[in-house]
Every structure is written in structure tokens, then in C-alpha cells.
Amino acid sequence: MTSSTPTAGAVLLAAGVLVLTGCGTKVSGSGAAAAPSPVPSSAQTPDHAARQAAAVARHDALFPEMARLCADRATAVPSVPPDDLPTDPEARKYAENHGYKSQFPLSPQDRCRGDAHAARIKAALGGGEGKDAPRTTQELSRLLTGMGYKPETGDVYGSGPGNLAFVLKVPESGPCVTGRVSVPVQVEAHGAYLESGCREPRGGH
Template sequence: MTPRTAGALLLAAGAIVLTGCGTRTAGAGDAAEPPAPSVTPSVTPSVDYAAQAAAAVARHDALFPAIAARCADVATGGASPGATAGELPADPEARKYAENHAFKQQAQLTPGARCRGDAHAARIKAAVAGGSGGKGAPHTVEEVRALLTGLGYGFDSGGVYGSGAVNVSFVLSVPESGPCVTGRLGPPLTVEAHGVYVEGGCLEPRGGH
């Protein structure tokens, strides 16, 4: 073999080795490449407000079965989010007054909410006028608060106001289903149901312009 032939054989062998180093055949023990993560847009579930309102009415009815029976044949539903609608007066001064006091507008009540509200107002008025559990009619803030608490009402959206036995009034939201009930010892004693104010809550907002 000549030196030239031997050199050619060595070059050919080196090329084969280099070609094999750059090639890899996947075997049974090799790990597969992880798949690319799929991008799925998140979907926010819609809120079923009608179902929430119906559940609230059901909880209310469990707390006050007598009122539930009284309003059983009336359409269910809570307070409507819309404010009481009305045309503005034509007189400029009256129109300006109406615009400045628009913040005192109240949400409309559905027939079911109106029935429950009026029933609670009548129940509270009877208890305040004649006392509850054989007790005399309340005269002070403390007595009114104790009576209403005993009847099952809370004051998360209101309270009892006054000074001793002077100018005693109260505001509350009927548990679970609403609406609001506002009362004043008077004289005369007044208790009425109404929708929430457009600015929120059962307390009459103060302000305007």
C-alpha cells in the first residue's frame, strides 16, 4: 500500500466517524420531547342574579313563615335596580329642585318585594304600638332596638336613632330579601317599606347641590 493510498483511507474513516457523531437515533429509553402547552382562554362564569334573588327569598321565607304565607301568591323578586321613574316638572324652579334632589330617589319594588315590605312594616308597627311579649310600647332608643332585635331584625343597613325618648326613629333592611323599612315613633307613629336609595343603602342620603 502506498503512502497516498493509506492517507486516503484514513480520511474516509474520519469522515464516517464525524458523520456518526452528528446523528442520533431515538431508542426505547430516550425521553420524548414535552408537547407545547396549549393556550386556552379563561372563561369567567356568568352570575345568575335571578337564582341568587330566589335563594334569598327562600331564606327570608324560612325566617318569617307567616309573611311568606301572606305573600305566597304574589310574584317573587327582590328590589329592582332601577330608580323610581318620573318626568321632570316644566316649571324651571321645580325642575331644578327635582334635579338637585334626584339622589333621594329610591329603587322600585317588585310586587313580591312590596308585599313582603308592607307585611314587615305592619308587623313592626303593631309590635311598636302595643309592645311585644306583654311589654309596654317602647319609648327609648334602647327599647326600640331591643324590640326589633327580638323580632328578628338586624341593623347592618341602618340603625335606631334619637336621644333617649326624643325623636326616636329606626331604619333597617328586611333580612335576606329586603326591602327597607323606616319608622318613627312620632306622634304619630309611622312605619313604611321602601326600596333602597339609588346611592345605596336604606338610610336617606344627605347632600345634593
């Protein structure tokens, strides 16, 4: 009778060990524990500086004249004071109400590039007097496209001679350029609006 007791205890002890070793451990077919999921490496993080440099290189290949003209300009964007509102109450209120028209600042190189594109387009429109300027939105769109700009639907608008306008982003890495084919012709470069890209936002508060 006494010899059967240790045997039964050994059986129970072995069963308990099997239960404990089976809990919480996932075993693969080869008997080894499954490897943890790989942690994303920092190399997979998008490199925005590299993307920007690649965009500049593509722009410079499309417009080598602008590349030469602006190559020595600084690329750092100037810092903007946290609160540069005027101290005069009325002027401050006006500035606050029109804050939705704020634009992203341009680096000296972006400013140079934008001004060069604006001057190029203005010359193609006949200079300040708009001599031989396009007379329809279709003509204006064809002119801009032929110069290497690709205005999208709605970026060229107006209702006839002297009342045409356009807005576009310089291809790849440039700022915005806005123009009005009137007398005199007006073309200017500027940073993108904080709320609406190159197109001037409407409304406010």
C-alpha cells in the first residue's frame, strides 16, 4: 500500500510541471519560442530634408537659369516672432481679423527663385503694358503650360481681355506666383497661405 503513494505523487507532480511550462509560452513547430515582432527602425522614417533637396534638384533641372541665379542664396527660413502684432488697438484688431491671410515665410533662396519666375512670366505676358497678352483663359493656360508651369483647373480664371488672372505653385520646390493680366500687368511671388495653399483664402472673421 505504501509503495503506490509515491508513484501517484510523482504522476501528479509531472502533470503540474507540464501545465506550468505550457502556460504563457507560444511554441513554434520547431519547439522554439516565437520571435518578437520587429521594431520599426529609424531608417524607415521619412527624411524631409532629403525630399526637399531632391525637389530642389528637379526644379533646377527644369529651370537652370533660376538655379544659377539663386544658387548662392541662403536656404534657411527666417524665424517669425511669436507675436508681431502692432501695439495700436485699431491696427491690432485689423491684423487679428486678417490673420487668416498669413503666409508661410520664404527663405532668401525661395524668394529669389519666386521673383525670378514672376519676372519671367511677366515678360512673357508683354511686360507691364501687357502688349500682345493672352485674351482668354485658354490662351493664358496654354502660355503658362508652354513655359513649364502646369496650372490646374480653376488656377486660370477671368472673363476676357484685361480681366484674366492666374495662381500657381512653381514646379517642385518653388513658392507661389500670382498674376493679373491687366494694365499694368501684375505678377508677384509669395509664400503659401497658412490655410489655403497658393490661392488667397476668402472670408475671415
